[in-house]
Amino acid sequence: MFLAFKEMARAKVRFALLIAAIALLVFLILFQQSLQNGLITGFIGAIREQSAPVLVYSVDGQRVLQGSVITPAMEEQIRAAPGTGEVGLIGQGTFTGLPSGNADGESFDTTIIGYELGPDGSGIGSPTNVIEGRLPVADDEAVVSDADVRLGYDIGDTVTLLPGGKTIEIVGIAANAQLNVAPTLFASYDTYLDAVASVNPDAGTPLPNVLGVIPADGFTPAQAVASINDQSLDLDALTRDDAAAETPGVAQVQQSFNIIFLLYGLVVPCVTGLFFLIVTFQKANSLTLLRAIGAPAGRLVSSLLIQVVVIVGAGLALGTLLYYPLSQGALGGIALDFETGAVIFWSVLLLTLGLVSSLVAARRVLAIDPIEATTGQGVGS
């Protein structure tokens, strides 16, 4: 151990460069992990965090909330399906919203999800995780996603829809309830209808985009889904989790990030392994001499492994430190979170891979024959 630290102290630049490379890689991996999770949460959080266990789209909607239209005939089929309990209309549109709380007077793409309010504001499709304030109990009130508060969508603020000038007051905040990575308001179904009419006077009355369904007693969500889909080839019922996971774009985002993570994950052990292999070659003569004067091979290998653990550990710590402040903010409209699970997962994985990659160098050390000290040859020969 003494040797390991002495060597690192005497070759600071070399080891510092390796730590810097690993730290940058760790930082990028963790940042992109947050970006992926933030992107997916911002994209479909509102679907995951609403109360309907089953959502029924039209097949034409291709599992996009705004793209789906439920005709009266479809609605009848859904209500008639065995397994259907309560049904609620859900509408969704994207508008230009001007929040009163934004100091710069900036306007934003704003998603409105309209659902049929119950007496206390809950209803099929209402947000499930209100962390501040309350649910809307009347028209022109809304709950906003927590990621949007920093843009000026806070409790007590109003959002003016442009053009038309319809205003909606924010009365509550729900966690992780964005849709399409834009400020998202949950309001009454009538508020949604009014919003559509206010921005486009030529518009006809919109049909609901999807129906939220609570399965009848004795039916699971999966059974209700199967039953509704059996009614018509035009209906596309999905459980809440499936509706979120199968929204177009989610799978592509995950696939793209998986390839990126794989490549970054490969670079870390390659860089670590190459570094220690070269260093082992370079100190071959010294290692041979140490073996000749009685140093056991195990001690030399453990010295190498200690260096790997210290260097990779320092890279992980530095990378995580770089990542921490970034993970507290937002990128564009995407709210980032510090992903503790990701930090632990990648730390264990990269440390393991770093140790595995250094086994090549360790093998070289074990192959040293002390007799070579008398010939001047080391492991590098």
Add this chain to the structure above:
Amino acid sequence: MKLALTELRRRPGRFSAAAVILTLIAILLMFLGGLLDGLIASSTGAIRAQDADAIVYSDTAQASFVRSRIEPQTRAAVEAVPGVTEVGGIGNVQLGARIPGKGPRDLAGVALFGYEIAPTGVPDAPPAGQAWADDVLEADGVEVGMIIEVGPARTPIEIAGFVNDTTFNGQASLWASPDTWREVLSANRPDAQLGPDVWQALVVRGDGADLPALIDAATGGATTSFTVDDAINETPGIQEQTSTFNQIIGVTIAIALVVIGLFFALLTVERTSLYGVLKALGAKSSTIFAGLVAQAVVLTAIASLIAGTLVVLLQLLLPPGSIPLLITPGRIILSTVLLLVAAVLGCSFSLRRVLRVDPASAIGTTS
């Protein structure tokens, strides 16, 4: 430098591990860049194809077609702007399309445009009920003359022919007459229908250095106009995607720089005594350093070549509709150039050590 290149040729094994790492980093750079290009291309092809000097949206639309409404009087104001030579309306609606021969739940996403001024590569509007289709629909089995049904109203559209590189929001585009577009819009999305002569946006041709600003001034701020390039950048999400990817690419290049610097610093340490001999024989520090740079450049060029080949293969192997990867020669060249710059800069870590090599150290060294 000749010595350095000879070493590369005769002892490739010494450099192979570094080449593998550089290849991985080059693949990462090209993949990230290709992903960015693919996302932008698939989102904005229909805008990029516009042969226009300005695209005009209503002032609150945030460069979104579906949220924009241009009234006839606004259009008249635009037409009266000095320098404006041609004005055409444009609008779209995104729907699912049923394709003959495919399953009843297997729909293709399409963005049907109605237009008055033909974009580049798109012929004039076909007769009512027909549309030009983006050729990405060929992968779904769409053929010329085929009738597809769009939207919940199953409005029939006959494919008149194919056009290229006009996708929009990741969906294949259909290009139809204004009447066809209005009919499809009203039948399928009554909540988005527009009155007669109302358009979502205008495509404007004309002269003048700052046509978009002139138009917005003439309409009294009722419009927000962009050049085609600006309209692409203003499309929701594009700027965020571009800046995020560019930051990731920037850090990846920094990693390449550190890795190259680390590798050649180690090589330099290993060769200190050899450099002493070379200096004792009269070699200049600049010659030795140039040799290092040459090795780094060759190594990076080889890694980039392998990476370029692999990402092109990856693009060919990816099924249509999966990852929006677009690998272009420009992206490969740009990534290679960035890596070469990183390689040269990375080598400069070793410059100080090369300069410090004392020729006298050659005396008494054996290796």
